[in-house]
Amino acid sequence: MHPLLRLVAQRLVLGAGTLLVVSALIFAGTEILPGDVAQAILGQTATPEAVAAIREDLGLDRPAWVRYLDWLAGFLRGDLGTSLANRVPISEMIAGRLENTLFLAGVAAAIAVPVAITLGVIAARFRETWLDKTISIVTLSAISMPEFFIGYILIFVFAVKLFWVPSIASVFPGMDFLDRLYAVSLPVATLSLVVIAHMMRMTRAAIVNVMASPYIETAELKGLTRSRITLHHALPNALSPIINVVVINLAYLVVGVVVVEVVFVYPGMGQLMVDAVAKRDVPVVQATGIIFAATYVLLNLTADVLAILANPRIRHAR
């Protein structure tokens, strides 16, 4: 077997193992949530008889491990189960939401990744100058603030004071692409501000690291300009760590959006998960949790594989 294939297979098995552990953790976590789904479904209209009827109806009277195995088996068949609260298949509930979350993450990535790498290259090229320092200070300040805080500041300035963009990201099926982009402008800005710093710093560090190599000195002695050296000689060799950090941030854009979706009332997976927690709709919480975990594991796997492909030294490891 080709060593690369073997490596990928190995990572896949590890990923599957991680997911299994995560699934057990998610299940255990939702088990110990206080409150009761029957009570939550009925709200203030819950009488003890109605609660007991619903509990029995939903099979909540069976032991936890039986329900776990049941759920896991269903999941492996691709059956995410049905929502406890309204009996709708979860895959149906999630489909549109996942699409929305991926759209938001995609737009944010399309802006944040090029901006971060460009800033990183500039910072490395003009290392230790005022430009480098300004870039670092600005991006690091943005990452130091919690997302909801950045979100509220952006809402206050650009929506409430300037009326440039909407404060809530209301999207719905059938909306055309440009309207949709306009609607998500603030959440995209918030997410971008949060992820840019990490990628920018890593790009800068990777390039700076490569710039210390002897072959860069040779290039300098050949009389090449610093910009040319940075872009053509240093960047390609720094790609491996950069790809790694970019992909990890992509994973963050998908799974870390819960707070941003709530702040901007964006109908994505995060909002769905928060709703489900409030309603004690355990199967939905579990399904969203597993999807988030799977996204994370998959993207990390991709990061590993891409880093290997981009780095001949790892590719031909002996």
Place this chain on the structure above:
Amino acid sequence: MTENAEHRDRRGGLLLPRRRFLGSTALLGASAALAPGLLRPVRAQGPQRGGQLKLGMDGAAATDSLDPATYTATYMQVVGYQWGNCLVELDEKVRPVPELAESWEASADASVWVFKLRKGVTFHNGKEMTAADVVYSVNHHRGPESKSGAKGYLEVIKDVRATGEYEVTFDLETPSADLPYVLSDYHVLIVPEGSDFTKPIGTGPYVIESFEPGVRTLARRNPDYWKEGRGWVDSVETLALNDLTARTSALQTGAVHFINRLDPKTVNLLERAPGVLVIDVPSAGHYTFVMRADTPPFDNNHLRLALKWGIDREELVDKILRGYGRVGNDHPIPDFDPFFNRELPQRGYDPDKAKFHFGKSGHDGPIRLHIADAAFTGAVDAAQLYAQHLAKAGIELEVVREPNDGYWSNVWMKKPFVGSYWGGRPTADLMFSVAYKSDAPWNESFWKRPEFDKLLIEARAELDVEKRRQLYWEMQKMVWEDGGEIIPMFNNYLFGSRDNIDGFVPVPVLTGLRVSEQLYFTDL
């Protein structure tokens, strides 16, 4: 600034420039609102048709369903009144007025009720509404299989039958003078016989065009709507905005025209925002501290009285509700209810009396209050203030902070002294039946008095208003003297509106649920 001045001028009044305090004037008003919409003074040109109204409502969830049996929170209740109507509607003085029913009459002992239906009302599918549809719709919420929120209310009905094409007869299990109120409940919306409740076909002002649970609902005007003076806008978009900050900023930026449930803490800031009006409606909703009257030390009435005298109600209304409310008198009947006991003295803050009763109770040591903000907005702060009030009477109150998550299932009706909230019910009977009768499912104070139950059943069957009044006054006195509920305050409902919107009708119970058919644009 000029914009500001203009707003003030248009609203006519510098003292309350951006607030419409609708409730009190409406309650003092003399005449009935039988012709809804024509009663409130409107600007010279009158309501205009047209426009797309955008509402931002809380209480939405991804698990919401259009089936009215499942409605529990504001968002779906508002959507329900977009597509449907009830037999009965409540007016600004909380009196039942005809909606899909034209008139009704009770037998002398109030055990049989005959409702005559409005003729010529058609459903969205073109079919005319008849008695069979009403029977089908009411039965949806009844029976052992029903999980409807209205099941409890409707248990009073033994049988409902069509006794003519436009006549429905209700036979009751026990006599009740309040059946029309029960039929005004937001669950009991009328649909055609045999139709699917999850895709409801109603008689309402709007036809649901798209419904995304927990996100957005779009409804278009029903061109054949039967009700005069209602249903002005072309379409209503109802956005699920559970988050208070999101709701408020959406109103400020004009992304929505009307929102519910403002936070009293930030209302004064919102009032200053350009183009925004605050609507303030007194309600039957009340915040309570509940003692389990069957559990020591709260089974001792001296201790209960000590805790009732030891609370500074004025301060709580001032600091927790920021003045958007009224003090309560330890019984759940609001001051605008026709059966509100006017002669019962208002309990004030009296540390000496509290100290006296505490001594008499023989109890020693701290009292524990289990609380979370899930109980009501500002509950934890209210408990801290209460502890200071009681300290002046030499009573130590230990505030035990509980998690919001699971508060209603693990703390409420489990711990002996907790915080709670009631949205209020349209009648004294419904309120007492749901939380004060010995066997009431939510008798949260576990206060069980057969004498009280007897009065309640007697009053329910009594059609003579004066006799009924005496019975309800007696019941309020019993709860006031002996009950397990400390009711320091009634809250007002706070809504936010853009200033180009008008038509809101301030009904003090189930307030604002029918806004979709009431509101219109003033600047078309």
